[in-house]
Amino acid sequence: MDSTVAHLKEKLGSDKVVLGLSGGVDSSVAAFLLHKAIGSQLHCIFVNNGLLRKNEFEQVLEQYQGLGLNVKGVDASARFLKALEGESDPEKKRKIIGRVFIEVFDDEANLIEDVNWLAQGTIYPDVIESVSATGGPSATIKSHHNVGGLPDFMKLKVVEPLKLLFKDEVRRVGKSMGMSPEILGRHPFPGPGLGIRILGDITAEKVRILQEVDAIFINGLKEWGLYDKIWQAGAMLLPVNSVGVMGDERTYEKCVALRAVESTDGMTADWVDLPHDFLQKTSNDIINKVKGVNRVVYDISSKPPATIEWE
Ligand code: XMP
Numbered sequence: 001m002d003s004t005v006a007h008l009k010e011k012l013g014s015d016k017v018v019l020g021l022s023g024g025v026d027s028s029v030a031a032f033l034l035h036k037a038i039g040s041q042l043h044c045i046f047v048n049n050g051l052l053r054k055n056e057f058e059q060v061l062e063q064y065q066g067l068g069l070n071v072k073g074v075d076a077s078a079r080f081l082k083a084l085e086g087e088s089d090p091e092k093k094r095k096i097i098g099r100v101f102i103e104v105f106d107d108e109a110n111l112i113e114d115v116n117w118l119a120q121g122t123i124y125p126d127v128i129e130s131v132s133a134t135g136g137p138s139a140t141i142k143s144h145h146n147v148g149g150l151p152d153f154m155k156l157k158v159v160e161p162l163k164l165l166f167k168d169e170v171r172r173v174g175k176s177m178g179m180s181p182e183i184l185g186r187h188p189f190p191g192p193g194l195g196i197r198i199l200g201d202i203t204a205e206k207v208r209i210l211q212e213v214d215a216i217f218i219n220g221l222k223e224w225g226l227y228d229k230i231w232q233a234g235a236m237l238l239p240v241n242s243v244g245v246m247g248d249e250r251t252y253e254k255c256v257a258l259r260a261v262e263s264t265d266g267m268t269a270d271w272v273d274l275p276h277d278f279l280q281k282t283s284n285d286i287i288n289k290v291k292g293v294n295r296v297v298y299d300i301s302s303k304p305p306a307t308i309e310w311e
Contacts, residue, residue, distance in 0.1 A: 001033075001176050008037035008161060012117065017159065018109045019119035021046040021071060022191065023060040026121035026162060028183050029174040031069060033161045034119055036177065040070050043115065045108045047101060050077025051193030051202075053218070054211035063183070076104045080195075081204055088201040090311035097192045106151035118156040122163050123170055125265060167265070187232045188266065196311040200239035205292075210237045212290045213256050220282045221260070230272055233260035236299075236310045244294035253294040256286065261308055269303040 017034060021027050021044045034042045044064070048057040061073040083100050087093050109115060162170055174184045190196055194214070198206045213235045221227040236257045244251040258279075261269035283296040299306070 001173055004033060004161060004173075005037045008034060008159070012038050012041070012159065014041065015116040016041050016043060016112060016114055017117040017119050018043045018045065018112055018115050018153065018156070019121075020044075020105055021060075021064065022121075022189075023052070023056060023186070024121070024189060025167070025174065025184055025186055026123050026170055028064075028121075029170050029177075029179065030119060030121035030161055031064075031071075032067075032174065032177050032179055034159075035069055042070055042119070043112050044069055044071035045105060046071055046073045047104050047108075048073065048075040048077050049080045049097060049101060049193060049195075050204075050207060051080065051097070051195040053189070053194075054215040063180075072108065074104060074108055076100070079104065081202065081207075084195065084202045086201055090196060093195050093202070093311070094192050097195050101191075102151050106153055109153040109156075115153075116157060117159050118153050119159045119161070122160045123165055123167060124163065125166065127163060185228055187227075187230070187234075189232075189234075190309060196309050197234055198237045199310060206237055209254065209290060209292050210235060210256070213237070213286050213293060216285050216289065217258055217282055220278065220285070224275070224278050226260075226274065226278065229262075230260050231263040231266070231269065232308060233258075233272075235259070242295050246294075251294050254292050255295040255297065256293055257297050257299050257310070258282070259299040259308070259310075261303070263303075263308075266308060267303075269308055271300050271302055274298070 017038065019027065019031055019034065019042060021031055023046070031042065031044050046057070046061055046064070057073065057075065061071065064071045080097060080100050083096050084093060087096060165173065171184050194207055194210050195202055198210055217235050218227070218233065221230065221233060236259065238255045238257060240255050241252050242255050244253060260272040260274060262272055263269040279298055286293055286296050
């Protein structure tokens with residue numbers, strides 16, 4: 001680790017570096033390594049796309065700032081939601097989220113004077129996947145940004161300190177730098193966030209409902225000591241209403257699906273047999289506390305063929 005820091009120090013000298021933080025393990029460890037090497041020459045940008053978990057933007061920002069990182073939070077929620085209005089196709093939603101992210105990031109990176117480098121938390125499996133699928137990460141960015149040429153930050157030199165590491169090695173590097181288990185043990189979370197867990201079109205109200213449901217599920221997993229035994233967990237808001245009864249009233253409200261999987265790399269996954277009393281309590285909590293939801297189901301499908309995300 002010390003030799004990596006020394007190498008980065010020598011490579012970057014007194015140059016400025018910009019990095020997009022996602023709150024995930026990879027970009028966090030990359031940021032800490034670079035921070036060790038070049039301190040405040042590292043400028044981190046954390047964009048709120050409005051599709052993060054409940055309170056995640058504020059909590060993650062506070063956590064990073066508390067650790068001395070030079071990080072700017074940009075709340076672009078309204079811009080993302082506006083761009084997504086009325087769109088229900090999963091791939092189109094991904095493209096819109098990717099495009100708006102690039103626009104927001106580019107605007108922010110341009111505010112930093114004399115920046116020379118773009119840092120990325122790319123890890124080895126990302127390199128393999130993107131080479132075989134799309135011809136490299138820049139191809140993905142380019143396909144998102146097909147009007148008006150390349151964004152300015154794409155003209156920067158690229159530094160990827162984790163490029164040769166697998167996920168467990170990234171976690172080990174983070175641990176050796178004294179990063180908290182809370183950051184290092186975080187479940188993977190997709191870039192498009194809740195945008196691909198709200199099936200169909202996205203509205204602010206649907207985001208609010210799903211954030212509440214997700215928070216009850218994830219906090220419950222933590223309280224019951226189950227979180228660290230699971231690769232990834234989350235909730236999906238389904239595009240169906242179903243009938244329920246509440247006192248003498250008939251309701252016609254939303255259904256949510258909970259999913260928790262075990263995996264080593266996300267390529268294959270098995271559903272987790274969560275304790276029934278946990279599922280029972282979580283379901284009751286969700287239905288009692290989240291207005292607009294009257295039914296909870298648990299996903300018992302493994303991958304393949306059922307992908308981890310529903311979209
Ligand atoms: P699937 O749903 O393909 O997911 O079984 C495998 C892993 O990839 C994550 N995932 C994404 N991550 N952008 C991302 O950054 C995406 O569009 C995306 N789609 C899926 C998923 O959360 C799981 O960890």
